[in-house]
Amino acid sequence: MSVAQCRPRSLLGPCSRVAAAIAAILWISACVVDSPAPPDVIVVVLDTVRADHTSLHGYARGTTPRLDALAAKANVFRRAHASAPWTLPSHASLFTGRVPTEHGAHKVAGTDGVGIRPLGATWPTLAEWFLESGYATAGFAANEAFLTKTYGLARGFDTWHVALEPGHRVVDRALAWLDAEERDSVFLFVNLMDAHRPYNVSRLGVDVPWTARRAPHKVAELERTVLAGEPLDPNLRQNVIDQYDLGIAHADAALGALLDGLAARQRLEGAVVVVTSDHGEHFGEHGLALHGRGVHEEALHIPLVLKQPSQQAGSEDPRRVSSADLPGILAESAEMLSGIGQRFPRRPGGQPTMAQNYFGNLADQKEPWAARFAEPWAAVYDEDEKALWRANELVAVYDIGTDPGEHTDLTDLDPSVGTRATQTWTQLRETLMATEAPDPTETPGLDDETRERLEALGYL
Numbered sequence: 001m002s003v004a005q006c007r008p009r010s011l012l013g014p015c016s017r018v019a020a021a022i023a024a025i026l027w028i029s030a031c032v033v034d035s036p037a038p039p040d041v042i043v044v045v046l047d048t049v050r051a052d053h054t055s056l057h058g059y060a061r062g063t064t065p066r067l068d069a070l071a072a073k074a075n076v077f078r079r080a081h082a083s084a085p086w087t088l089p090s091h092a093s094l095f096t097g098r099v100p101t102e103h104g105a106h107k108v109a110g111t112d113g114v115g116i117r118p119l120g121a122t123w124p125t126l127a128e129w130f131l132e133s134g135y136a137t138a139g140f141a142a143n144e145a146f147l148t149k150t151y152g153l154a155r156g157f158d159t160w161h162v163a164l165e166p167g168h169r170v171v172d173r174a175l176a177w178l179d180a181e182e183r184d185s186v187f188l189f190v191n192l193m194d195a196h197r198p199y200n201v202s203r204l205g206v207d208v209p210w211t212a213r214r215a216p217h218k219v220a221e222l223e224r225t226v227l228a229g230e231p232l233d234p235n236l237r238q239n240v241i242d243q244y245d246l247g248i249a250h251a252d253a254a255l256g257a258l259l260d261g262l263a264a265r266q267r268l269e270g271a272v273v274v275v276t277s278d279h280g281e282h283f284g285e286h287g288l289a290l291h292g293r294g295v296h297e298e299a300l301h302i303p304l305v306l307k308q309p310s311q312q313a314g315s316e317d318p319r320r321v322s323s324a325d326l327p328g329i330l331a332e333s334a335e336m337l338s339g340i341g342q343r344f345p346r347r348p349g350g351q352p353t354m355a356q357n358y359f360g361n362l363a364d365q366k367e368p369w370a371a372r373f374a375e376p377w378a379a380v381y382d383e384d385e386k387a388l389w390r391a392n393e394l395v396a397v398y399d400i401g402t403d404p405g406e407h408t409d410l411t412d413l414d415p416s417v418g419t420r421a422t423q424t425w426t427q428l429r430e431t432l433m434a435t436e437a438p439d440p441t442e443t444p445g446l447d448d449e450t451r452e453r454l455e456a457l458g459y460l
Contacts, residue, residue, distance in 0.1 A: 037184035037185050038133070038134075038135070038184075038185045038334075038336040038337070039185065039270055039271055039272050039309045039334050039336060039337070040185055040186050040187075040188070040262075040267055040270070040271040040272070041130065041135075041185075041186070041187045041188070041271065041272045041274075041330065041337070042186075042188045042190070042258075042262065042271055042272070042273045042274070043094075043187075043188070043189045043190070043274045043276075043326075044189075044190045044191075044192065044255055044258065044273070044274065044275045044276075045091070045094070045189075045190070045191045045192070045276060045277060045278050046067075046192055046195065046248070046251045046252070046255065046275065046276070046277045046303070047087065047142070047143055047191055047192060047193045047194075047195060047196045047251075047277065047278055048193075048195045048196040048197075048247075048277065048278070048279060048280065048281050048291065049195050049248055049251065049277040049280065049302065049303065050277070050279075050280025050281055050298055050299070050301060050302065051078075051080075051277075051280070051301040051302050051303050052298075052301065052404070053244070053245060053248055053280075053281075054067060054248065054303050055067075055068055056068050056071055056076070056303055056305070057078065057303065061208075061209075061210060061245055062208070063245050063248040063249050063252060064248065064249075064252040064303075065252065065256075066252050066253065066255050066256030066259065067252055067255060067275055067303065067305065070255075070259065070273070070275065070305055070307060071305045071314060072314045073307060073311055073312055073313060073314055074273070074305050074306055074307035074308075074311060074314055074315075075305070075306045075307075075308070075311075075314070075315050075316075075317050076304075076305055076314065076315070076316050076317065077304040077305070077306070077317045077319065077321055077329075078316065078318075079318070079319065079320040079321070079384075080276065080301070080302055080303070080304035080320075080321050080322070081297075081300040081301055081302060081320075081321075081322050081323075081353070081355055081379075081381065082277065082278055082279045082280070082299070082300050082302050082322070082323050082355060083099050083100060083322050083323040083324050083354070083355050083356065084100050084106065084279065084323075084355060084356055084357055085279045085280070085291050085292055085293065085294065085295060085299035085300060085355070085357050086146075086278075086279055086291050086292035086357070087143055087145060087146045087147070087278050087279070088105050088106065088116065088118075088119075088146040088151055088153075089103070089105050089106045089356070089358075090278040090279050090323050091146070091147065091153055091191075091278055091323075092105035092119045092152075092153065093322070093323040093324040093326075094126075094276075094278070094323045094324075094326045095119075095125040095126050095127065095153060096119070096123040096124070096125055096126075096324075096327075096344075097123075097126075097324050097325070097326065097327035097328065097344035097345075097346045098123055098324055098346075098435070099322070099324050099354050099355075099356060099432065100356040100358065101354075101356060101432050101436050101437070102123070102432060102435045102436060102437060103119060103120075103122070103123055103437060104117055104119070104120055104122070104437025105117055105118055105119040105120075105151065105152065105153075106356070106357075106358040107358045107359040108358065108359075109359055116146075116151070118150060118151040118152040119151060119152030119153055119155070120152065120437065121152075121155070122437060124343055124344075125153075125155050125156045126156070126187070126326070126327055126330070126340070126344075127139070127154075127155065127156025127157045127187060127189070128155060128156035129156075129339075129340055129343050129344075130156070130187035131156050131157075131158065131187075133339070134183070134185065135183070135185045135186060135187045136158055136181045136183040136185070136186045136187070137156060137157045137158045137159070137186070137187045137188075138157060138158060138159035138160070138161075138174070138177050138181075138186065138187075138188055138189070139153075139154065139157045139159070139160045139161070139188075139189040139190075139191075140161050140162075140170050140171075140173050140174040140177070140188075140189070140190050140191070141160075141161070141162045141170070141189070141190070141191035141193075142162070142163065142164055142165055142166075142167065142170050142191055142192060142193035142194075143162070143164075143191050143193050143196070144162055144163065144164040147162050147191055148162050149162075157189070159177060161173060164193065166194060166200055166202070166250065166254070167192035167193070167194045167200070167250055167251050167253070167254025167255075167257075168253070168254050168257055170190060170191070170192060170254065171190065171192075171254050171257045171258045171261065174188060174190050174258065175258070175261040175265075178261075178262075178265065178267070179265070190258060192251045192254050192255070193251075194247045194248070194250035194251040194254065195244060195247035195248045195250070195251050195281075196247070197219050197290060198217045198219060199217065199219065199243040199244050199246065199247035200246070200247045200250040200251075201217070201243050201246050201247065202250070204246065204249055204250060204253065205253070206253075208246065208249055210242045210245055210246065211246060217243065218236055218239045218240050218243070219240050219243070219290070221236060222236055222237065222240045222283065222284070222289055223289040223290055225289075226282075226284050226287065226288065226289035227289065229287070232284045237283055237284055240283060241283055244281060244283075255275060259273075269309075269310060270309045270310060271307070271309065272306070272307065272308060272309060272330065272333045272334055272337065273305075273306070273307040274304075274305070274306050274307075274326065274329075274330070275303065275304075275305045276302055276303060276304045276305070276323075276326075277302040277303055278302070278323070279291050279299050279300065279302065280297075280298050280299045280300065280301060280302060281298065281299065282294070282296070282298045282299055283298075285298050285405070286298075286406070292357070293357070293373060294357065294377060295355050295356070295357050295377045295378065295379035295388060296406055297386075297400060297404050297405070297406060300355050300379065301404070302323075304321065306329060306333060308333050308334060309333075309334055319348055319349030319350075320349065320353060320381055320383060320384075321348045321349060321353065322353040322354070322355065322381075324346060324353070325346060325348040325349075325353075327340050327341075327343075327344035327346065328340075328341065328344060328346050328347050328348045329348050331344070332348070352380055352381060352382045352424050352428055353380075353381045354378060354379065354380050354381070354428065354432075355378065355379040355381075356376060356377070356378045356379075357376065357377045357378075358376045359373055359374070359375075359376065375390055375391040376390075376391060377389065377390055378425075380421070380424060380425055380428060381400075382420075382421070382424050384399055384400055384401035384402075385397060385398070385399060385400075385410070385417070385420075385421070386398045386399075386400045386406070387421035387424070387425065389425060394411070394418055394421060394422060394425070396409040396410075396411065397409060397410045397411050397417050397418060397421050398410065
């Protein structure tokens with residue numbers, strides 16, 4: 001009905017008062033239409049889950065049946081990568097749509113070693129946009145290392161709860177909050193740590209064939225062996241992988257509990273649901289262990305699935321995207337979320353993307369890794385060509401479409417590949433320099449409790 005049609009006709013004339021009242025009611029009924037509430041937006045981060053250890057990406061073990069089922073009715077981004085190989089800068093990219101050199105939440109070199117810089121207020125966050133748009137905003141996280149309020153990622157959240165606990169407990173807290181929330185639309189962030197060192201190897205509740213290898217954690221032994229440059233015992237490596245895969249299965253089960261809880265509350269069908277990871281994990285590849293080191297695919301290639309409201313059929317999105325593209329992807333997911341694009345200008349796909357790692361962990365300052373991680377590393381993705389940079393020095397270029405393990409340096413076969421990669425790097429750096437975060441003046445100190453947590457999770 002047009003605006004002209006909605007104007008009330010004159011009630012003068014032969015109409016009785018009753019007829020006039022009925023006409024007015026009919027006019028109001030025809031012209032006043034309740035606007036639907038904006039869709040709920042649920043973002044789940046499966047901490048430390050590398051793509052090639054998910055059954056969604058063809059892994060032989062059925063580690064992610066619930067993620068697989070969601071993906072069957074969702075959009076799957078098979079060429080997604082983290083913006084950094086560890087938690088803080090990757091989450092900061094997810095929340096701000098910026099790469100580490102822009103948002104500044106990363107490690108910085110100082111006289112007292114490597115400090116960790118929190119996310120500053122330079123860039124708006126997704127939670128702030130949703131809060132300003134009338135959403136209830138809440139985050140429930142298990143990562144006590146870098147998702148505490150100390151590091152700035154809680155900005156814009158009404159509720160923010162962090163506790164190192166199994167995924168099912170994190171989900172219970174999130175669903176309890178949802179039950180108590182009275183606002184129509186929610187932005188809910190959930191971080192599940194079951195696949196992060198030391199890995200959740202408790203009984204899963206369903207049989208998985210690799211639980212037979214469950215044993216006391218060997219992850220510290222694997223890290224020490226790789227760090228020392230010693231030969232890696234295949235049995236030790238397999239033991240750690242078994243534990244890691246079981247941790248992924250636990251995270252997937254917690255994801256399933258969350259999806260079931262949303263469905264039982266009739267909040268799944270109409271919601272936008274995103275499931276991704278913040279980084280992966282190394283098990284000796286490229287002479288690396290765990291994460292926070294280097295910019296190879298084992299630590300950067302991540303799952304990314306997005307379900308749109310009422311979506312019933314799955315699809316593959318061929319674009320190469322990174323953590324920093326999440327705001328842009330959300331802006332595309334529903335008409336009522338298009339305003340996100342005005343606040344977060346980055347558009348998914350169509351341009352080279354970047355991942356960065358500023359220095360290693362404090363333990364990496366010792367030999368033999370000290371020289372290797374004394375300068376920042378970057379990976380620049382131009383479709384399937386991936387160039388590795390150490391500071392401003394080109395290290396190698398790989399075709400990760402055909403060589404995901406990064407074994408063959410294309411510059412050895414064709415020097416023009418290096419020339420092209422250098423041109424891309426130069427243009428990208430010039431663009432980013434205009435928005436680069438200012439030099440940090442300070443990093444938060446570590447109290448005994450924080451230091452203990454970081455040591456337990458392998459960061460010190």
